[in-house]
Amino acid sequence: MPSFDSKNNATNIAVYLVLLPLKIYPKNMSVAKKQYKRVTVKSLIDMKANGEKISMLTAYDYTMAKIVDGAGIDVILVGDSASNVMAGHETTLPITLDQMIYHASSVVRGIDRCLVVVDLPFGSYQSDPKEALRSAIRIMKESGGHSIKMEGGKEIKESIKRILNAGIPVMGHLGLTPQSIYKFGTYTVRAKEEEEAEKLLEDALMLERIGCFSIVLEKVPAKLAQKVADALNIPVIGIGAGNGVDGQVLVTHDMIGMTHEFHPRFLRRYLDLYAEMTGAFENYITDVKSGDFPNKKEQY
Secondary structure, three states: OOOOOOOOOOHHHHHHHHHHHHOOOOOOOOOOOOOOOOOOHHHHHHHHOOOOOEEEEEEOOOHHHHHHHHHOOOEEOOOHHHHHHHHOOOOOOOOOOOHEEEEEHHHHHOOOOOOOEOOOOOOOOOOHHHHHHHHHHHHHHHHHOOEEEEEOOHHHHHHHHHHHOOOOOOOEEEEEOOHHHHHHHOOOOOOOOOOHHHHHHHHHHHHHHHHHHHHEEEOOOHHHHHHHHHHHHEEEEEEEEOOOEEEEEOOOOHHHOOOOOOOOOOOOOOOOOOHHHHHHHHHOOOOOOOOOOHHHHHOO
16 A cells, blocks of 8 residues: 655655555545544445444433434444343343343434444354344344344354344344354353354355344454455454554443453543432431531422
8 A cells, every 4th residue: 555755745646646546545644534424334334445443332211322422333232231231231142132122222312323233143043044134124123223243154144144134234243253152161262263253254254244243253353353344345343453553342231341350451431420329319418417418408
């Protein structure tokens, strides 16, 4: 890929005029980012083609979704991580299809701009392509979500194809797939060995070939993740997969510090809401106990 020469403006203009019609840009050239009034699956593919990173966070309720969407996020994932974050389960397995629809419908009512992706929960698609389609249709019809996400590769190929044939957009998920935690036995980094890495790449290529619009890669080596992203035309969104992919996703409650027991290497905390909220609650309790709240201005 050619680069701009900071000392030769004539060369810069020549490079620009040659590459502009091809929509290829020098690696050190800044390209204006398109403003999307509404993010769609096509928007994400365009973002990858234009070199724009994709931002993605989780939400499970109306209030959080409204804040996250208002901040300008590209994608909200209504993740089956609600099983852990909202219900306190040890794994994602217990959450049901009905519960996912409840969370997703709450999120959809709170957003104006972002794309909403909804996880198909464990047990709703693995055994039977027909059941997978019924589950996906229920999510789309009853929640108003825009697309669904499914964990796995070739072993769920027929289920994905059936859903895609019904016109429902599908995001894939490879690497560490939490719905298979009892098979793995640990949340450690996946695909460190050559055989598993080759299978992951093959599965990613297959997911693109059959029509998935994007793939999440979770907890895989950064070099492998970048290799996958470079091999695909669809965007690859990482969580614990390094910076060579096309976007990033985090669990919102983790990145704003509402949870404080979870400390993976890939997590960057932007707030410490656990401490802030605890302090606010303690101050409220003190004010109530002392009779300071409510004061004369806070009553009718």
